[in-house]
Amino acid sequence: MISPEEALAILDKLNYSKRVVELSLLEARNHVLTETVFSPINMPPFRQATMDGFAICLHDLLQYEIVGEVKAGDFYTNELKSGQAVKIFTGAAVPNSAQAVIQIEKVTVTNADLLLQENIKPETNVRQLGAQITKDAVALEKGRFLNPAAIGFLTGLGFTKVKVWQKPTVGIVVTGNELISAGEILPNGKVYESNAIMLQTALFDANFDKVSLYKVNDDFVNTKNTLKKAIDENDVVLVSGGISIGNYDFVGKALESLNVETLFYKVNQKPGKPLLAGKLNDKIIFALPGNPAASLTCFYIYVLPTLQRFSGNESLYSSQLKKNLAHDYTVDNPRCQFLKASIMEDEVIILSHQDSGMLNSFALANALVYLPNGNYQLLKGDKVIVYAI
Template sequence: MISVTEAFAILENFNYSRRIVELPLLNTRNHVLAERIFSPISMPPFRQATMDGYALCLHPESHYEIVGEIKAGDVFDKTLQPGQAVKIFTGAAVPHSAQAVIQIEKVRVEATALILQENIKPETNIRQKGAQISEQDLALEEGTLLQTAAIGFLAGLGRHTVKVYQKPSVAVVVTGNELVEIGNPLPEGKVYNSNTIMLQTALLNAGYEHTKTYKVKDDFQSTQVVLEQALAENDVVLVSGGISVGDYDFVGKALESLKVETLFYKVNQKPGKPLLAGVKEQKLIFALPGNPAASLTCFYIYVRPALYRYSGIDTRFGSALQLKMAHDFSVDNSRAQFLKALVSDEKVTILPHQDSAMLDSFVTANALAFLPEGQYEVYQNDAVNIYLL
């Protein structure tokens, strides 16, 4: 059995093989950019009016002659003379012969005569060409997480495809003869299969949509066949249950028969002691405990950071926040604990129902508090390590 710190170090040093694909811009949400992007244009590509008003060829007087109109997308190909103005709308190209734009609320119009109601300085209400970015400047660095603003920015530069790190496909393999699929009657001695949909939801929330689910009977041959199929069809395999030392826990033996190299097995933690991490042909396998709360805890602490690493996000294992406790708490445990917690007003409250089978307190939790093993007191306002969910 290894410590939590040792488990983190093993996964931190694992060689995550990343693949690069080119995707249409609309499909790159929550992907990580795999190239440096230099702007093919200046943005804006012309001097731009920042509001509705009148573009002026300045002269000493307050009276101007209106000689035209420019809508967004129009091109004004005449040269304004001093004392001339054109009506202009937000986003339209300001003529080169205009030095300022006065907003519509600060003028009086009488037929084609424009009367300024205040003085105006050159370049007022004009956004300069390249104010956001100039042609050939670095637009986005490799490693940028592509979300709404970044995608909109790239679209404004005219990019319709970009190179990103491909996200891994993930298998969810659930074991247990006692499991009944939701929507069916529940016979005595059985429980509903909550882990499949729970882990699928956790994966979706983390941005992983390409998942397959598999169900395994509690016998060696079925476990071996399904795990072999899952490894062949996916980049990462999550197994829920069957990894302990019971007579009907066949996952460990099946993985061994499939030549999966064990990175570690059993971590000195609660919940989730019987956690296994393994590798075969650069594919990671996590055998998670069958108890739902333990399974979800291990997902947040170990699986999600590993998936991020595959996807080009350089997340650090064990990277936690430090926040103050809202109350006193006694620790008396030979294993390090990840405790379901609620963070509110930057204070940490440890929730009830910490049992590894209980999900009800996870419903309220927005964090996991890490408390090392030992016998000691944590007092109100003491700082503890927190993993936000």
């Protein structure tokens, strides 16, 4: 049995098989760039009015002659003479012969006469050519996560597709004769299966949307065949349950028969001790505990960082923080603990109902507090390691 730190170090050292794909910008959302992108144009590509008003060719008087209008999308080709103005709208191209834009609230208009309420300085309310980015400048660097703003930015520069790291496909294999689907009548001895939708939701929330589900009863042959199918069809496989050493826990034996290399099995932690991580060629396999809270804890601490690295997101998942404990807490456990908790500003509160099978407190949690094993007392205000979830 290894420590959580040793388990994480093993996963850190893995060589992840990453693949480059070229996707449309809509498809590339929530992916990571594989190369630095340079702007093909100036943005804005012209001097731009920042508000509705009048573009004016400055002179010494406050009175101007209105000689035209420029809507967004138009370009005024005539040259303004000193003392002339054109009505202009936000986002429209400012004529090269105009030095400033005065907002509509600061003028009086009578027919074709424009009277300014005050003098205006050159370049007022004018966004300069290339103010956001100049042609050939770096738009986004390699390794950048493409959030909605990044997608909009690239589209505004004229891009239609980019090269990104392909995200891994994930298979979820759920084991257990005692499980039935929610909505069915619950017979004695059965429980509703919740791990599949829980893990699938966690994956969706982390922007991994290519997820396949597999279910298998506690039978060696079926377990082996289902695991083989899941491994063949996915980059990463999560197995829920069946990894302990009971008479009907066949996952470990099935993985061994499939020549899956065990990276580690059993971690000195609570919850989630019977966690297995394995590798078959370039596929990664996690056998998670069947207890829901233990399964979800292992997902956040071990699986999600692995998926992020698989996707080129080495820097995205850096959730470890240090927070002040909001209360006293006594530690008396031979195993390290990941405790469901709630971050409240700069403090963290350890919640009740920490049992590995209980999700009610997990539903209220936004963090996990990591406490090393031992017998010691923590006081209010002490710093503890926190994983934001």
